[in-house]
Amino acid sequence: MIVTxxxxxxxxxxxxxxxxxxxxxxxxxxLRGPNGIGKTTLLRTLAGLQPPLAGRIExxxxxxxYASHSDGLKPTLTVVExxxxxxxxxxxHDIQRALDAFALNELADRHAGNLSAxxxxxxxxxxxxxxxxxxxxxxxxxxxxxxxAVQMFADAVRDHLGQGGxxxxxxxxxxxxxxxxxxxxxxxxxxxPIDDFDGGFL
Amino acid sequence: xxxxxxxxxKLAFRxxxxxxxxxxxxxxxxxxxxxxxxxxxxxxxTIAPGVLWLGALLACLLSxxxxxxxxxxxxxxxxLATAPLPLESVVTIKALAHWLTTGLPLVxxxxxxxxxxxxPAPGFSWLVISLLLGTPAMSVIGTFxxxxxxxxxxxxxxxxxxxxxxxxxxxxxxxxxxxxxxAGMETQTPLLMLAGITAATVALLPFASAAVLRIxxx
Numbered sequence: 567m568i569v570t571x572x573x574x575x576x577x578x579x580x581x582x583x584x585x586x587x588x589x590x591x592x593x594x595x596x597l598r599g600p601n602g603i604g605k606t607t608l609l610r611t612l613a614g615l616q617p618p619l620a621g622r623i624e625x626x627x628x629x630x631x632y633a634s635h636s637d638g639l640k641p642t643l644t645v646v647e648x649x650x651x652x653x654x655x656x657x658x659h660d661i662q663r664a665l666d667a668f669a670l671n672e673l674a675d676r677h678a679g680n681l682s683a684x685x686x687x688x689x690x691x692x693x694x695x696x697x698x699x700x701x702x703x704x705x706x707x708x709x710x711x712x713x714x715a716v717q718m719f720a721d722a723v724r725d726h727l728g729q730g731g732x733x734x735x736x737x738x739x740x741x742x743x744x745x746x747x748x749x750x751x752x753x754x755x756x757x758x759p760i761d762d763f764d765g766g767f768l
Numbered sequence: 769x770x771x772x773x774x775x776x777x778k779l780a781f782r783x784x785x786x787x788x789x790x791x792x793x794x795x796x797x798x799x800x801x802x803x804x805x806x807x808x809x810x811x812x813x814t815i816a817p818g819v820l821w822l823g824a825l826l827a828c829l830l831s832x833x834x835x836x837x838x839x840x841x842x843x844x845x846x847x848l849a850t851a852p853l854p855l856e857s858v859v860t861i862k863a864l865a866h867w868l869t870t871g872l873p874l875v876x877x878x879x880x881x882x883x884x885x886x887x888p889a890p891g892f893s894w895l896v897i898s899l900l901l902g903t904p905a906m907s908v909i910g911t912f913x914x915x916x917x918x919x920x921x922x923x924x925x926x927x928x929x930x931x932x933x934x935x936x937x938x939x940x941x942x943x944x945x946x947x948x949x950x951a952g953m954e955t956q957t958p959l960l961m962l963a964g965i966t967a968a969t970v971a972l973l974p975f976a977s978a979a980v981l982r983i984x985x986x
Contacts, residue, residue: 613850616986632850636843642782643775654771655851693847 567625567701567732569612573755575619576607580755585621587748589701589732594723594745597736603750605736606635609703612734631656631697633704637690641679645670645689648678653696664695667722668715683710691719695726702726702733708741716741769857772848776865786834790827790870791877797823798881809886816885817895817946823881824874824899825906825939829931831870832910833917833924835862836981840918849985855978863904863911863974871903887950894949898962902942905966908973909934915977918984937965 573583581604589595597605611618613632639648649661649670665671668688673681678689687710694702702723708716720741723733727744735741780787801819802812839845848858878899879892887895913931917923944958 610846615846615849627850628852630850632847634843634846636846638842638844638847640775640779640842640844642779642784647775647778651771651775652847652851655848655853657852 567612567623567629569624570622572608572611572621572623573619574604574607574611574616576604580619581607582750582753583620583755585750585753589625589734591700591730591732592727592744594727594733594735594741594743596741596743596745596747597734597750598738598747599750603754605750606705608750609705609734609736610634613703625701629699630701630703631694631699633690633694633702633707635705635709637686638693639678639686639689642677644675644677645681646674648689649692649696652693656697656699658696658698661696664692667695667725668692668718684712684715687711688715688718691722695722700731702731702735704733704735704737706736706738708737708739769853769861772853772858772861773865776862777868780865780869786831787869788873790831791873793830794823794827794874794877795881797826798884801885813886813888813950816882816887817891817950818943819885820878820882820887820895821899821902821939821943821946824878824903825935827874828870828903828906828910829928829935831866832914832931833927835866835911835914836918837914837923845918845981846985849982855981856974859911859915859977859981860974863907863977866910867904867907871899871907875899875903888952890952891946891950894955895946898942898945898949898959901945901959901962901966902938905938905969906935908969909938912973912977912980915981915984918981938962941965 567589569588570586572585574581587595597608599605609632610616612623613630614627646661649664653659653661665674668691670689670692673685678686681689691707707719711719716739720743723741723743726733779785798820805811805815836845839848849855875896878895882892882895910931913927916930917927920926941958941962945955945962948955948958
């Protein structure tokens with residue numbers, strides 16, 4: 567996946583501009599930057615949920631598995647039901663590997679509504695494994711995970727990279743992954759000069 | 769697609785899923801009408817087709833604000849939009865699930881409630897036929913309204929205001945079929961109009977719903 571000179575906006579306000587990077591198979595790219603800089607917006611743009619202001623994104627959208635802040639779980643379905651739903655949406659049927667990777671076996675028949683925040687997060691991340699897609703886009707994946715679960719997650723990503731996949735991860739902690747760090751801080755969009763305002767308004 | 773339909777049906781039947789809400793509302797409305805208009809059976813049998821149709825329409829309206837809002841709140845709508853399913857088929861399946869859990873029970877309950885309103889004997893089959901043809905349009909139009917208002921806090925009021933005018937043609941021709949049927953008159957013209965409206969909405973609105981959903985997810 568190659569991104570050239572990308573500019574993105576949130577709610578009509580430009581947040582990042584002049585962003586170029588490439589995501590190689592087998593590598594992770596760690597996205598860093600202060601809160602509100604536009605990391606989530608960048609991930610949503612790359613996942614195809616919103617159009618970019620300018621620039622080019624090469625690499626098919628249907629290669630991407632996206633995980634947002636919320637896990638997309640249904641509280642009245644069990645862990646297995648939630649996971650097998652996403653597996654059949656993505657046309658894969660092996661959920662056992664995902665259950666094993668995130669130690670969800672003993673929770674398999676619990677309703678997702680009865681899980682703790684960290685357990686829900688683990689279930690949400692296990693979803694990535696059943697998508698079977700090569701590019702993972704993860705938005706703050708380690709929120710509410712304990713140290714063990716962070717390790718589980720890092721292992722799952724490492725496994726995924728080992729199989730030739732790639733991952734773009736917005737996170738503030740060090741996961742010890744093989745890959746570069748992309749700091750988007752310097753790409754903050756400059757505010758438009760004030761005399762442009764009338765033109766913009768018209 | 770089947771997986772999404774099965775999940776939505778399962779969610780509707782599980783605790784708190786809202787199945788039966790429309791049905792209960794329909795029941796309450798039709799039970800209360802004879803109390804409010806008085807017990808003259810001739811008056812009741814005149815207004816029965818219209819009351820049953822209006823009750824079914826409002827019952828349908830009641831469950832619309834949950835149709836996409838729940839999926840939007842827990843983030844699964846975003847994830848569905850990035851999944852291999854086209855959004856057009858997602859909204860079609862959502863409308864179908866809504867019809868199966870709300871529209872179809874209303875159709876099946878209508879003849880029993882017709883007895884309470886002293887619906888004339890020839891009207892029963894026409895009532896069921898007209899509701900069977902009309903309720904799919906209500907689900908599809910409702911999904912369009914839900915797609916327009918997804919992401920708005922307390923969007924239910926706006927949703928009703930947007931959807932009600934779109935329901936009017938279905939109501940007019942649907943209730944007309946039931947009224948003419950009950951009076952023993954010829955029903956072909958309104959029946960064809962009703963079928964035409966339903967066919968057009970089912971064919972066209974999923975594309976519009978998917979398009980507004982794409983914009984609303986930005």
